[in-house]
Amino acid sequence: MTLVTDPKAPRVAIVGATGAVGNTLIGLIEQRGLRYRDMRLVASARSAGTELTVDGVAYPVQAVDEFDFSEVDLAFFSAGTEASEKWVPKATAAGAVVIDNTIAYRMDPDTPLVVPQVNAHELDRRPKSGVIANPNCSTIPLVRLLKGVEERWGIRQAVVSTYQAASGLGHPGVEELQDASRASLDHPEEAYPNKEFTPSLAFNVIPKIDRFLDSGFTLEEQKMLQESRKILGIPHLDVTTTCVRVPVVNGHSEAVWIETQGVVDRTELVETLAALPEVTVHDRESPREFPTPATIDDRDQVHVGRVRVNPNNPRAFWLWLVADNLTIGAALNAIQIAEELIARETL
Template sequence: MTLVTDTKAPRIAIVGATGAVGNTLIGLIESRGLRYRSVHLVASARSAGTELTVDGVAYPVQAVDEFDFGQVDLAFFSAGTEASEQWVPKATEAGAVVIDNTIAYRMDPDTPLVVPQVNAHELDERPKSGVIANPNCSTIPLVRLLQGVERRWGIRQAVVSTYQAASGLGHPGVDELKDSSRAALESPGEEYPNKEFTPSLAFNVIPKIDRFLDTGFTLEEQKMLQESRKILGMPHLDVTTTCVRVPVVTGHSEAVWIEAQGVVDRDELVEVLAELPEVTVHDRESRREFPTPTTIDDPYRVHVGRVRVNPNNPRAFWLWLVADNLTIGAALNAIQIAEELIARDTL
């Protein structure tokens, strides 16, 4: 039980508690023993009254439009960008620090964009905006690896292709993938009424995530560039990306090509990556080992494989990474931000 009376423990709220990331946040609060004085579960009016349990105690879900944020010190927001734009200012005005899991505040100059393993120093002071932004689910594992490469060799360029799971769109995305796959098997050739993915994700891959921009890139691809630069403090970092949705329930994968400033030795590269916090390199012992979304055994680590230096350009190398997008890519990063805030007495 992590419900305590210690006045140093925060009063917390989870906005979007009934969603996929909200559910994961609750599980992580329990498993990591995050201490709190009170917890409030908040969602849209249509979810109000639903009961969820935290540490074995049942709590009714409260409607966000009726919730008093003056009751909390720390609010996790994972209810979508529109909800964050509407309700985060209410929370910060009431005195709460917000950890926001949407795009709404990520590029705000007064809002730190934080991956604790990379730039936890941003949490030494309470942010001017009252908000700490949680990065994109594909950016988080990428920058955790890029930091190690930059420190050792420097980075000239990174080219990334993502393979992103249906749960990136929460419970509705997973439900639609399952239903459309079932329909495609039972009635081949018939159209399934898709809402979350167009075209259907069933037995398909879709090279478009989020909306198209005038550049021809998608917003998801632009996020990865802008966010990587901000988190790493490298405003001229050259990262280019193609983001693809794949028919996987949970677990984002990325194929990453990096050209470094200096010559890279594979054995040293493997050791550099393996020494990073909470990273597992699967081909450290055998080059034939690699992670996949269904085979990773620890959702709290970034999993790496297929590490190979380009024989025609020894400054360049490939690697393959897999990370659980609901934990590493969202909820765990948010919880680790909260843990750092508490440890640094920033709340």
């Protein structure tokens, strides 16, 4: 039980508690033993009155438009960008520190964008905006690896292709993929009515995530560039990305090509990556071992495989990474931010 009477433990709210990331947050709070002295579960008016259990205690879900944020010290927001834009200012004005899991505040200069394994020092002080932004679900595992490479060899550029799961759009995305897949098998001659994915994601891949920009890139691809620069503190970092949605329920994958400033030895590269916090290198013993979204066993780790130094350019290498987008890419990063805030007495 992590519900305590210690006055130093924060009063916590989860906004978007009924969603995929909200459900994952609750599970991680229980699993990791995050200490709190009060818990409030918040969602849209549509979900108000629903009961959810945290650490064996049933809590009614409260409507966000009626919630008093002065009653909490720490608020996790995972209800979508529109909800964050509307309600986060009310939460911070009431004195709560917000950990926001949307794009709304990531590039705000007064809001730190944090991956604790990379830039936890940003949490030494309370942010000027009252908000700590959680990065994009594909940026988080990438920068955790880039940090080690930059420190050892320096990075000239990185080229990334992502393979992102349906759960990136939450429960509705997963449900549509499952329903469309069944419909495609049962009635292949009929078109399934799509809402979340266009065209249908069933037995398909879609090289577009989020909206197109005038540059021809998508917003998702731009996020990965801008966020990587901000988190790593390298304003001219060259990262270019193609983001692809794939018919996988959960777990994002990335093929990453990195060109460094120095010559890379594969054995040293593997050991450097394996020494990073919460990273598992699957081909440490054999280059024939690799992770997949369906086979990773520890969803609190970034999983790496297919580590290959380019024989024609020893300053460049490829790797393959897999990370659970609901944990590593969202809820776990948010929980680890909260743990750091509590440990540093920043709240």
